[in-house]
Amino acid sequence: MHDVIQAVILGVLIGGVYALMASGLTLVFGIMKVINVAQGALVILAAYLSYALFTHLHIDPFLSILVVTPAMFLLGVLVQVVFVRTLRGPDASELSLLVTWALALGIEGVLSVIFKTTFRATNPSYGDRSWDVLGYHVGEVRVFAFLASAVLLLLLSVLLTRTRFGRSVRATVQNPTAAALLGVDERRVSTIGFGIGVSMAAAAGAVYGVLYPFNPGSHYDLISRLLSIVVLGGLGSLGGAVVAALLMGVTEAVVAVEISPTWAAFSFFVVLLAVLLVRPQGIFGLRERIL
Amino acid sequence: MLLEVEKLAKRFGGVTAVDACSFGVPEGSMTALVGPNGSGKTTAFNLITGYARPDSGAIRFAGASVRRPDPVRLARRGLTRTFQQARVFAGLTLVQNLVAALQQPWWAAARHAVRPHEHARALELLDEFGLAGLAEERAGNLSYGQKKLLEFATVLMGEPRLVLLDEPTAGVNPILVEQIEERIRDLNSRGLTFLVVEHNMNLVMRLCDPVVVLDHGTKLAEGRPDDVRNDPRVLDAYLGG
């Protein structure tokens, strides 16, 4: 029992970080009906940036969030304008899947050239410290990572619910035509929205490097998880992404402890299929309006 | 009664679209389903045809109850529908559009796509609708009115018992309205039952009997056109504030 609760704690902490990464992914889908398969690669890119800042300039990874996030926001805007915006027509969503996959490969390639394929990890001095809470082992960095993610997610939700821009975003998500008719600039919303989605990944990437060793190829593992999360939560639903991410974190941690680590990812896929069997639209997804 | 709907209910979030809605469609009739905007006719339509799942209520078609309305099963039982925005298979030819609607047993899937007698049957039907000259044209190239006609023709290929028409004359010029009305009458005289959702009250009053009026998701009146037209509750629903 103790092991299970320990696993749950671990799962929640890592789930929070996944939630941050997934939030960007699902937000972009909600606005533009585009799936950014490069989200994983962008997380890894941010991890490398944060790693470089730490090894060369001794900037704490959590502080580097302040640098990496705005930088990658601009990168996100650039990507959207150059690659994504040009996609038109009925196939745009599916083409975006492939274009962003190509982008992910490109990022992987560039990172491989610069950093080679050796695994890296950002190791701040407090990296191995942990607290003992009621007999449970709680890693310090994991808690910081979770807190950082929670704060950013909160900021995101404030942005979406209390600002004019946020209202434009939600209007576009719910009914693009009506939003456009009401004067919402769809292009601006799309571009900025994409930038925000990428910056969420960037922030998560900065802390991801402290939690796990990574190399350019690590993005596959990440994107496969993130995709499962957003589908389980319901494409476009922020709340869904958070719930699904926590669910994934906990499921994988518990299965790793109770059964074996090698089955952790598979078990989540089974959960995904089981949910889709009953609710093809995901937990919080909307039934597609066909009429 | 070919179709019976009993106490259908459907909520979307906080909004009750349809509530305790009950009415029937007599066999061989041209029944109209009318009501002011927001009365729930579209939702009721979708519930009956399997495009939305009812929260509660019962549907009976041709004497058998329909437990979980599903478009495919309903169509194969003889209940089919058109859509408000005329939907056709744009990339296919008119003939292909029609032949695709023929209901076949599963082993027929290996047969040739459009067999000669099916082609002939499609041409016949197209001729009835005045579209025979466009038989090999891509359906996407048709005008809106022609698409409406094509869609109407398509649902007939499966030899249905009950056809639900979703605003058949919406967005259509008066000559075409006449043509559509003509088709409905002709098909009805040959034994086809219709349930029509319509806003064009003139058409409804001269064509349909009975007329079912919905308001706020529930049935307000049901009966012969003249009776319904003079019913004070109906007048109130349409004109009242």
Next chain:
Amino acid sequence: MSRASAAGLVRGGAFAAAGVAFPFVVHAAWIVNIGILTLMYAALATAWNLFSGYTGYISLGQIAFFGLGAYTLAVTFEHVGIGSGYNPLFALPLVGAGVGLASLPVAWIALRTRHMTFAIVTLTLLFVVQQLAFNLHSLTHGSSGMMLPTPTFGIANYDRPFYLAMLALLLLALGLCWIVLRSKLGLMLLAIREDEEKARGLGVRVTGAKLVAWWLSIAVTAMVGGVWAYYLTFIYPESAVDPLVMIGAVLMTFLGGRGTLWGPTIGALVLVPAQQYLLTRLGASELYLVGYSAVFMVVLLVLPRGILPSLRDAIERARERQRTRGKRISRSQAAA
């Protein structure tokens, strides 16, 4: 048979004849090797197109079944002797049919979702199968990979049987596409691609049609995987379920023209040699991925409809211009 169908058969026959003659005419082993790869990708892409091109549901997980086909053959070798030489190749249809059947439950669940979700679920499936290959140690030897017995084809023409096997699979895939397109199943699939909900409303058995197309596509894909495994005699999880191969096949289909018969093959004929060239120039360094990604982007952004449909449009426009020019000339002649 209509003129168009007869012409199609002639084209297919000519292609098959040229294909069969190729390894007997060309003797350089490396060229035949590229030929095998080209045929492999063409078969994969055509099989992919059979499902994704005709139904409109983009599946990004087909490669998982390529890997399953490869591993099924390898595992069968290990536990059940199926002989050597040509014999294993005859076991392929069973492998294909079996993997196809095994995939149906997952496909059925995935096909209940909308297109985007379906694409994502199939992509996830790719990673899950790769994971399974790693995890099921007792069966697959995990990351150490599996060996298959080397067939006893003479060294001089070692590649030929594999080349012919791949060619046979490509012809099978093309044949299936051709038959399906001309059949009622094909009409159903096209209707589904155009407007699935409307097709449902007309009583078209949508789920059944999609599953049949899926099964055919997967069966061929798995067989291709089997031949590939036998050719290489050594497989491991990353090579058997390789996202790059998946994306390559999809790219070739897009390049040649989705939903056309010959599109995927044309795409493969263009891209595989180019890919091999890139590999020899840049393969050692990690620039290969960047180059690959760049080619990918260019194809998707510049020619999203693909070669064949764009060609057809161009020909159609040229014909239109001829027609109107003809009319104008005759009118001016009449006026004169």
